[in-house]
Amino acid sequence: MHLDTPLVYVKGVGPFRAEMLEAKGLVTVNDLLHYPPFRYEDRSNLKSIYELAPGEMATVIAEVRSTRMPKMGRRNVGLFEARFGDGSHATLTGKWFHGAYLANVLTEGARVSLYGKVEFDSYSGDMLMMHPEFEMLSADDEDGDASLHTGRVVPIYEAAGKVSPKMMRALMRRVLDGIEPLEDFLPVHLRERLKLVDRWTAVRGIHFPGEDSDLRLLNAFRSPAHLRMILEEFFWLECGLELKRSKAKLEAGIAFQLNEQVREKVKAMLPFKPTGAQKRVLGEIAKDMAEPHPMSRLLQGDVGSGKTLVAAEAAIIAIENGYQVAVLAPTEILAMQHYASFQALFAKLGYLVVPLSGSLKAKEKEKIKRFVEQGAARVVVGTHALLEEGVQFHKLGLAIVDEQHRFGVMQRLKLMEKGEVKPDVLVMTATPIPRTLALTVYGDLDTSVIDEMPPGRKPIKTKHLPESRIEEVWSFVGREVAAGRQAYVVYPVIEESETAGMKAAEKSYLHLRDDVFPQLAVGLLHGKLGQADKETVMADFKAGRIQVLVATTVVEVGVDVPNATVMVIEHAERFGLAQLHQLRGRVGRGGEQSYCILVTERLGETARERVRTMTESNDGFYIAEMDLRLRGPGEFFGTKQSGMPSLRFANIIRDREMLETARGEAQAFIQHPPNEEVLRRAVHYIRDNWQRRYGLVQVG
Ligand code: ADP
Numbered sequence: 001m002h003l004d005t006p007l008v009y010v011k012g013v014g015p016f017r018a019e020m021l022e023a024k025g026l027v028t029v030n031d032l033l034h035y036p037p038f039r040y041e042d043r044s045n046l047k048s049i050y051e052l053a054p055g056e057m058a059t060v061i062a063e064v065r066s067t068r069m070p071k072m073g074r075r076n077v078g079l080f081e082a083r084f085g086d087g088s089h090a091t092l093t094g095k096w097f098h099g100a101y102l103a104n105v106l107t108e109g110a111r112v113s114l115y116g117k118v119e120f121d122s123y124s125g126d127m128l129m130m131h132p133e134f135e136m137l138s139a140d141d142e143d144g145d146a147s148l149h150t151g152r153v154v155p156i157y158e159a160a161g162k163v164s165p166k167m168m169r170a171l172m173r174r175v176l177d178g179i180e181p182l183e184d185f186l187p188v189h190l191r192e193r194l195k196l197v198d199r200w201t202a203v204r205g206i207h208f209p210g211e212d213s214d215l216r217l218l219n220a221f222r223s224p225a226h227l228r229m230i231l232e233e234f235f236w237l238e239c240g241l242e243l244k245r246s247k248a249k250l251e252a253g254i255a256f257q258l259n260e261q262v263r264e265k266v267k268a269m270l271p272f273k274p275t276g277a278q279k280r281v282l283g284e285i286a287k288d289m290a291e292p293h294p295m296s297r298l299l300q301g302d303v304g305s306g307k308t309l310v311a312a313e314a315a316i317i318a319i320e321n322g323y324q325v326a327v328l329a330p331t332e333i334l335a336m337q338h339y340a341s342f343q344a345l346f347a348k349l350g351y352l353v354v355p356l357s358g359s360l361k362a363k364e365k366e367k368i369k370r371f372v373e374q375g376a377a378r379v380v381v382g383t384h385a386l387l388e389e390g391v392q393f394h395k396l397g398l399a400i401v402d403e404q405h406r407f408g409v410m411q412r413l414k415l416m417e418k419g420e421v422k423p424d425v426l427v428m429t430a431t432p433i434p435r436t437l438a439l440t441v442y443g444d445l446d447t448s449v450i451d452e453m454p455p456g457r458k459p460i461k462t463k464h465l466p467e468s469r470i471e472e473v474w475s476f477v478g479r480e481v482a483a484g485r486q487a488y489v490v491y492p493v494i495e496e497s498e499t500a501g502m503k504a505a506e507k508s509y510l511h512l513r514d515d516v517f518p519q520l521a522v523g524l525l526h527g528k529l530g531q532a533d534k535e536t537v538m539a540d541f542k543a544g545r546i547q548v549l550v551a552t553t554v555v556e557v558g559v560d561v562p563n564a565t566v567m568v569i570e571h572a573e574r575f576g577l578a579q580l581h582q583l584r585g586r587v588g589r590g591g592e593q594s595y596c597i598l599v600t601e602r603l604g605e606t607a608r609e610r611v612r613t614m615t616e617s618n619d620g621f622y623i624a625e626m627d628l629r630l631r632g633p634g635e636f637f638g639t640k641q642s643g644m645p646s647l648r649f650a651n652i653i654r655d656r657e658m659l660e661t662a663r664g665e666a667q668a669f670i671q672h673p674p675n676e677e678v679l680r681r682a683v684h685y686i687r688d689n690w691q692r693r694y695g696l697v698q699v700g
Pocket residue numbers: 272273274275278301302303304305306307308309454455560562589
């Protein structure tokens with residue numbers, strides 16, 4: 001048996017089980033070794049039933065004495081009950097709802113191990129476990145001898161289809177017994193300095209912890225074996241990202257000139273004095289652009305920090321060097337807003353800015369494509385569909401990609417292949433990215449952060465009110481409008497096509513217009529309005545002809561009306577944190593004190609957390625961290641294409657300190673390897689073992 005032996009050839013697997021293992025990404029022996037248990041159970045220190053105390057989590061080994069399926073009247077409710085005995089004089093009842101299938105499994109006389117929370121059943125006077133986890137135990141078992149499953153700390157694996165946790169354990173044992181001790185590829189200096197156990201010890205210790213191992217550490221994924229595997233995983237991932245970064249720095253790119261002409265144009269464009277942070281960040285970008293290698297830089301900054309201005313300055317550098325700029329957004333609405341911003345900023349400079357959107361008529365689109373191909377269009381703004389539509393650039397020099405957590409690494413690469421020489425790429429995010437993600441998903445990019453707000457901004461005051469107090473909200477809005485300000489009232493629409501949210505917005509619009517604010521100009525904006533209507537409404541709001549704008553989530557990003565000081569968010573419980581923060585960022589853009597009012601109906605636990613986070617903080621980076629913690633990395637990104645590496649041992653939230661350590665070590669290692677041979681081995685090792693798992697594209 002070798003590490004790359006397909007599992008289908010391992011004794012006891014066969015095609016049927018192999019298929020189910022494959023669905024979990026487990027194809028080879030090596031894959032299996034990287035499938036850690038999610039929990040450990042101490043079956044060495046078992047309890048007798050008579051020792052059980054209500055409230056504790058416990059494991060007992062017992063025999064099924066009797067079973068029944070109690071009925072309610074004549075109705076079968078699917079409840080399955082089994083009574084267990086273990087030779088002590090007490091008995092334990094296990095109950096399973098929807099447990100009919102268990103009648104053929106937990107038959108009288110069967111020996112099982114049960115794990116669950118102990119309760120006291122006041123009806124029967126028995127101890128009770130609801131839905132305990134159980135494992136069948138028998139000596140003549142195809143899944144190996146009982147000593148593997150009892151009398152020790154046992155690993156509990158997630159089942160893979162019909163491959164039960166117990167089969168998984170037996171399979172793991174067989175594989176570990178059948179392979180040669182694993183080689184350790186982690187650089188020795190690192191292992192010694194960080195006091196890491198060697199790989200073979202770690203892998204065995206994760207799957208079958210020794211007698212002296214600490215159950216608490218195991219279950220916290222903090223045993224020496226875990227620490228080693230977590231660090232290793234982060235280290236190779238970060239090495240891969242660092243290799244990618246350093247490789248890009250060797251490729252041929254465009255060396256843009258930063259001359260007087262560029263400076264003049266930038267000066268002519270600037271509508272105000274850039275902040276210190278904007279200047280610093282532009283400096284970083286300009287330096288990259290002047291290098292004869294393609295730039296891959298991430299531009300981060302909170303909502304309203306002025307990223308657009310910086311992006312526009314970068315665009316001028318490209319344009320004045322005779323190149324074109326592509327601006328890509330994840331949605332049509334966002335693209336439209338970028339189009340408007342760039343057009344406004346570049347009006348004075350006489351650059352032709354064109355939109356390339358899916359909603360254009362075929363003829364118009366052809367015309368625009370021709371402008372792009374011939375080079376007349378200096379800036380092309382569109383959604384990422386732009387990459388697929390066979391658009392030919394005359395001379396693409398810079399791509400500005402607005403990611404908003406949706407674009408994947410793959411799309412970015414596709415973009416880079418468009419030009420003959422790789423263009424520079426500036427990735428902007430609409431919401432700040434938590435540091436842990438910046439180190440993983442965006443770890444192959446250099447990072448610039450705008451950490452300063454334009455001058456004169458007052459922190460937005462955020463309040464939370466129940467729907468029952470909506471009248472107070474309206475009188476507050478009335479007072480602000482009387483003082484010359486404007487307000488947004490936003491309703492959630494999850495999908496752009498959804499109609500329920502639209503109806504709510506429409507209804508509220510009529511109510512506000514006719515009943516609450518008959519003397520004010522109330523407007524309505526939602527995704528179903530035609531393009532021209534949308535633009536009219538936005539223009540009216542911008543010009544102050546609309547005082548209260550009722551809207552669905554279309555205002556989430558990009559809208560810029562400094563005189564608006566109130567953001568009322570209805571059904572705030574339905575919005576995610578990032579979205580709430582984005583919405584709030586629509587106000588507080590001028591010198592006046594601004595307010596965000598979160599109105600909620602019933603609040604679940606995480607919704608309450610979200611609302612609390614919002615009222616506590618205005619800091620987008622803090623909010624992004626909380627968002628990540630509340631949702632978990634998978635949800636946070638939402639799609640498979642997110643470029644999120646699939647980590648087996650490590651968890652970027654739980655193990656963030658180790659991630660930081662690994663990042664530093666990996667950078668040092670790649671930039672100053674002890675010698676070429678060690679580096680070469682590492683590159684090969686990453687390519688052979690980690691590339692597929694991490695979705696890393698071409699690291700070496
Ligand atoms: P972001 O895209 O980072 O959310 P924007 O680029 O839309 O932020 O800028 C937010 C607001 O701040 C806009 O109204 C913009 O015109 C304004 N702004 C940007 N930079 C400055 C600055 N240096 N001084 C004053 N206002 C600025």
